[in-house]
Amino acid sequence: MTVGGAAAGRARVGENLNRALHGLLEDDPSVYVLGEDLLDPYGGAFKITKGLSTRFPGRVLTTPLSEGAIVGAASGLALAGGKAVVEIMFADFAALAFDQILNFAGKSVSMYGHRVPLPLVIRCPSGGHRGYGPTHSQSPQKHFIGIPGLSLFEMSPFHDNRAVLDRMLALGEPCLLFEDKVLYTRRMYEVDELFTWELVGDVAVVRLDTGGPGGLEIPSGDLDYVLITPGGVAHRALAAMRTLLLDHDLTGVLMVPSRLYPLDLSDLLPLLGRAPLVCVAEDGSAGGTWGDHVAADLHTRLWGRLRRPVRLVSSADSVIPTAAHLEREVLVQDSTIRRAVLEGLDG
Amino acid sequence: MDKLSDDDLALLLLIRSFELKLLALFERGELNGTTHTCLGQEYVPVSLRTLLRESDWIFSNHRGHGHYLARFEDPEGLLAEIMGRKGAICDGVGGSQHLKRDRYLSTGVQGQSLPVAAGVALRLKRYEPGALACVYIGDGTWGEGAVYEALNLAQLWRLPLLVVVEHNGIAQSTPTGLQMAGTVEGRAHAFGVAHHRVDIVDIHEIRAQLAPLVDRVRAESCPLVVEFATHRLGPHSKGDDTRPPGFPRFDWYAAYQAAHPVQSAGIEAEARTRIDRIAAEVAARPPSVWRAA
Numbered sequence: 132m133t134v135g136g137a138a139a140g141r142a143r144v145g146e147n148l149n150r151a152l153h154g155l156l157e158d159d160p161s162v163y164v165l166g167e168d169l170l171d172p173y174g175g176a177f178k179i180t181k182g183l184s185t186r187f188p189g190r191v192l193t194t195p196l197s198e199g200a201i202v203g204a205a206s207g208l209a210l211a212g213g214k215a216v217v218e219i220m221f222a223d224f225a226a227l228a229f230d231q232i233l234n235f236a237g238k239s240v241s242m243y244g245h246r247v248p249l250p251l252v253i254r255c256p257s258g259g260h261r262g263y264g265p266t267h268s269q270s271p272q273k274h275f276i277g278i279p280g281l282s283l284f285e286m287s288p289f290h291d292n293r294a295v296l297d298r299m300l301a302l303g304e305p306c307l308l309f310e311d312k313v314l315y316t317r318r319m320y321e322v323d324e325l326f327t328w329e330l331v332g333d334v335a336v337v338r339l340d341t342g343g344p345g346g347l348e349i350p351s352g353d354l355d356y357v358l359i360t361p362g363g364v365a366h367r368a369l370a371a372m373r374t375l376l377l378d379h380d381l382t383g384v385l386m387v388p389s390r391l392y393p394l395d396l397s398d399l400l401p402l403l404g405r406a407p408l409v410c411v412a413e414d415g416s417a418g419g420t421w422g423d424h425v426a427a428d429l430h431t432r433l434w435g436r437l438r439r440p441v442r443l444v445s446s447a448d449s450v451i452p453t454a455a456h457l458e459r460e461v462l463v464q465d466s467t468i469r470r471a472v473l474e475g476l477d478g
Numbered sequence: 479m480d481k482l483s484d485d486d487l488a489l490l491l492l493i494r495s496f497e498l499k500l501l502a503l504f505e506r507g508e509l510n511g512t513t514h515t516c517l518g519q520e521y522v523p524v525s526l527r528t529l530l531r532e533s534d535w536i537f538s539n540h541r542g543h544g545h546y547l548a549r550f551e552d553p554e555g556l557l558a559e560i561m562g563r564k565g566a567i568c569d570g571v572g573g574s575q576h577l578k579r580d581r582y583l584s585t586g587v588q589g590q591s592l593p594v595a596a597g598v599a600l601r602l603k604r605y606e607p608g609a610l611a612c613v614y615i616g617d618g619t620w621g622e623g624a625v626y627e628a629l630n631l632a633q634l635w636r637l638p639l640l641v642v643v644e645h646n647g648i649a650q651s652t653p654t655g656l657q658m659a660g661t662v663e664g665r666a667h668a669f670g671v672a673h674h675r676v677d678i679v680d681i682h683e684i685r686a687q688l689a690p691l692v693d694r695v696r697a698e699s700c701p702l703v704v705e706f707a708t709h710r711l712g713p714h715s716k717g718d719d720t721r722p723p724g725f726p727r728f729d730w731y732a733a734y735q736a737a738h739p740v741q742s743a744g745i746e747a748e749a750r751t752r753i754d755r756i757a758a759e760v761a762a763r764p765p766s767v768w769r770a771a
């Protein structure tokens with residue numbers, strides 16, 4: 132168990148990621164970064180790759196608008212002994228590289244009988260709440276779940292991006308890193324003054340700051356619900372937790388894993404098994420979601436101890452509209468999560 | 479046709495015997511799944527064999543037995559792979575279409591390997607100048623967008639990428655005229671990529687034509703498309719040949735046999751005997767074991 136918190140720093144999440152990439156390229160000469168529009172002075176659509184091409188010109192390559200070729204070429208670099216980080220400008224466009232991800236990178240790890248290392252990270256700025264409309268706002272994690280040899284990670288304010296990048300590359304298999312765009316300008320490691328957090332393995336556990344014992348020692352009477360969310364939903368979950376506490380006197384715990392798939396909640400099963408309600412909230416559109424997968428796993432592993440069905444929150448089964456008021460109706464809000472918890476506990 | 483060295487002819491006839499044996503094994507129900515033989519196209523990888531180096535990467539496709547055998551001359555490993563027996567190159571997981579050994583790799587999705595080869599070529603250019611990535615594709619593969627994305631990258635980044643097109647005039651059951659507008663040459667030139675067409679089967683002459691061009695890929699680090707006008711003698715996979723009787727099917731083998739009957743007959747007998755022996759030996763092996771999860 133690692134203790135995080137205020138002392139760990141206050142950089143913005145985007146800065147943390149940018150520094151992580153600088154450090155990675157500096158420390159490991161075999162790393163390449165490829166993507167569209169990432170040359171300085173532009174430095175990528177969200178400036179995450181800023182400064183990289185100036186410092187590492189031969190290894191930071193701007194590409195044509197060819198997601199399939201970018202991921203394919205990155206796979207080739209990885210196959211030939213390099214390591215590659217790909218920037219997909221918007222997560223929606225990862226669909227254009229689906230063949231390379233599913234049929235080449237993912238399968239190549241194991242379809243040649245012996246394990247073929249393929250250290251490859253595909254960064255996917257995802258999520259809405261920015262008014263970018265139907266083709267630039269998706270959280271397409273669900274389309275990549277359950278692919279042999281492919282891991283899914285999501286950026287979070289609690290997980291240092293350098294550590295996450297190192298971990299992904301060390302896996303020696305292709306990884307997608309989903310980066311909720313609204314996180315870029317948020318501060319790292321910052322939570323509402325009501326809460327405190329710690330890392331349990333790869334999962335950040337956020338709980339009410341009672342000055343008392345750690346997150347896994349919460350007395351049963353002080354636990355009304357557990358929320359499980361990817362990093363991008365963490366702030367909305369925290370806002371919901373605040374209201375649930377102040378307006379409804381309900382105390383919960385938030386779990387934010389770094390690796391979404393495969394997901395390992397083993398260390399947290401005791402706590403989850405004691406919660407009156409487990410709720411999984413995510414931004415992907417409803418139907419065949421990551422949350423479905425988590426719920427099925429928890430129902431299987433905690434059957435007999437769960438008091439209620441795992442509650443699922445996702446965006447509507449819809450495209451994501453551009454107009455702010457329409458976008459709000461479709462995407463998950465803190466109020467959506469709050470309502471789900473209240474309804475779940477009533478049900 | 480000029481007389482070939484015994485080595486070249488032996489390799490040609492080894493590939494032919496291997497493919498004929500596979501079809502026979504299928505007919506007897508001894509093989510699982512499907513397979514795509516390169517009957518008629520054997521001379522393509524055999525021609526290239528002496529032009530490619532061990533440091534080069536080779537990316538093959540669904541019709542890749544000849545490419546593999548020309549690289550490694552390992553019919554035992556390949557047959558064991560296809561039959562799922564001990565000694566299989568990829569433990570029987572990959573089968574006919576998905577092979578990896580050293581710097582040789584094949585996949586079963588058309589066009590997919592071009593961008594991958596471009597990435598390999600990018601790394602070769604930096605760390606092993608003079609080495610290249612060679613990708614075999616067919617005429618049908620030019621329907622895939624990945625081909626064009628990769629050609630664009632290869633020319634933009636000046637990558638040592640050799641694209642070998644085995645244009646046999648038919649994509650599974652669809653003749654070129656029904657699936658390709660324009661020409662391979664026109665498409666390569668659209669990206670400023672050099673193109674060379676080979677419409678002969680004489681291996682010496684093919685090598686003479688290609689040697690300076692392949693040297694240029696290495697020395698100047700630039701892509702090249704070599705298009706072989708070739709003929710697929712057999713079906714696409716097993717019993718799926720819908721071509722009318724008049725469809726052109728030139729066979730180098732028949733032409734060579736007529737020109738050099740004695741050399742041809744002797745070496746062919748050796749190849750057939752060798753493949754018969756290997757087939758019997760491999761069939762008697764225990765099933766392959768897959769250890770990797």
